[in-house]
Amino acid sequence: MKILIFGACSAIARETAICFAEEGAKLFLVDLKESRLEAVRQDILTRHKTQIEIYECDANDFANHPAMLDAAIGALGGLDAVLIAHGTYPDQQALQLDIEAIRREFSTNCISIISLATLFAGYFEKQKSGCIAAISSVAGDRGRQRNYVYGSAKGAVSLFMQGLRGRLLPSGVKVVTIKPGQVDTPMTADMPKGFLFASAKVVGKGIYDAMKMGKDVVYLPGYWRWIMLIIKLIPESIFKKLKF
């Protein structure tokens, strides 16, 4: 297996990368900073010996995306699967009056993911095989007043992936939408941790399993499927009054 992970320095993506490395997959890790990538590469190599290449690229540096893909194909001699895992969790309060900040968040958490997915789709469609997984969020299932900027960006990602899945079905390319619930990572470091919080390790392994099985949509951990089902069933007249 030859795997590209975009946003590989995120806590969840590192756990998924460790799972792939364990089965001997070759990895191409992409993130913002070389020093971080080097630390993650060392961590994975200490656990499992495999080929790991690193590449510095900003998700919002759209012009650099094709060169990044070419570098991955060149370094690993092809690609079998990609995981798009980068993201930020914006402070909703600070955002809601600042349209520029909302645009930036949408660029990072939505447009850049769509751009990368489109790029990878082109490559895998020609190859007639492959797997594109992207981390969306349970927050994208319904617009809550507490985090609707983040939620709507992730909601767009989920819908985009859904459409892409249909388009790539004839070429045999799997499109996997990952919807984690609350995960204990640097992104959520400031939140008080309730009992629903899952570890990055559990979610990272869940992503690996979903990619291996070529699932369509996975909630991680699985109980979020049922929580979100209930939340989606709440009538709008009541939902609009909920403060969560």
Add this chain to the structure above:
Amino acid sequence: MSAVHYESWGRYPKHNPAGVIKLFWKDEIPRLDNIEGSVLPYGCGKSYGDSCQNSGGILLDTRGLNRLISFDEKEGVLKCEAGVTLSAILDFAVPRGWFLAVTPGTKHITIAGAIANDVHGKNHHRAGSFGCWVNCFELLRSNGERFLCSNEENPDLFRATIGGLGITGLITWVEIRLKPCPSAFFYYESIKFDNLDEFFLINADSDSEFEYTVSWVDTSATDGSLGRGIYMRGNHASPDKFKLPDLPKPKQIPMPIQAPFINSCSVNLFNLLYYHKQFERKISQVAHYDPFFYPLDAISNWNLAYGKNGFLQYQFVVPFGSERDSLKRMLRIIARSGMSSFLTVLKTMGDKPSPGMMSFPRPGVIMAIDFRMTGEPALKLLSTLDEIVVDVGGILYPAKDARMSARDFQLFYPQWREFSKFIDPKFSSSFWRRVIGN
């Protein structure tokens, strides 16, 4: 910066930091001398009292520094970042045939925290303290200087930082030696003893045959039963000698609510049941390392069972020679006070010296006693016990302490003045300010 959930394990005293800086990348740590106020590294917050607290100052949350750096499979030498937990090390090392050379009673602590408190375990009589197994580490000082510390390089900083309570600077990475282990399982025996004298008889037989020894003591018992309990001794179980069970699935249940479940009634009942649950004099079994070393880790935040006021742990070593007399005196005082302890642990310590300048572990008999924080009565009881500890030349353990007096601390650790030369001027803790009297 934020300040959610930065309590100590005993949840007393309750101090709030002015802010928290979360560290995720060892090459991106900000210059600490530009920060307003003092700083203190914070790992998993398993220190019981105020040694992991910095009231009005800044905590440096190191848990994001959680990556492995290298592993020598032949020698068992592991290099990793400061915030890697012992739990993560075991997950990595045990399937590869290696174990922590020293581990305390919880695996949910960071490796840098294990060094800063120079923790010890059930094998102290053989292996010494955690610090004995540290090859080297990097210490980042607030002026931005990074020191490689080992027995050979910067040996003074090395010795000061082991057991140095986190105030000599920030450990960024650590290199330790692991020891080979034949499996994830332990063979162990539990032997009931009727009183303290019997404990010492069994102990005399056990230390040479068993790598790991520890006892639970029923502090509710009096008179002829004073100091009765259960002695546990074990060794690594090799698959050639024992039929090993399948690996258990990891699970941890949370404490559902914060409530004072632990009070003198429930503790007396627990102690009675725990002592009598074992009918036979001696039982032996093979168990996974989790129930053997970390029975309390099965409930993720059991400290909430003491209710909102928290609890105090009292841990001391008394030197050999005075141990029988002083322990009996203390057990009598505790039993008479009616404030029984839920988890009382007794063990003899070995004479392997630690490199740490301020290390607590030393030869003698160690006892750890938990008391619900009931305010004045609990504090008064512990002050009475202090007198005996001082009297026989024992010492208290800073990692567990929330209330020892400055006078006693300076008596227990007369080397503190020498140690002070190595404290980073920007680093401090609530504990340190308390025990040096400012």
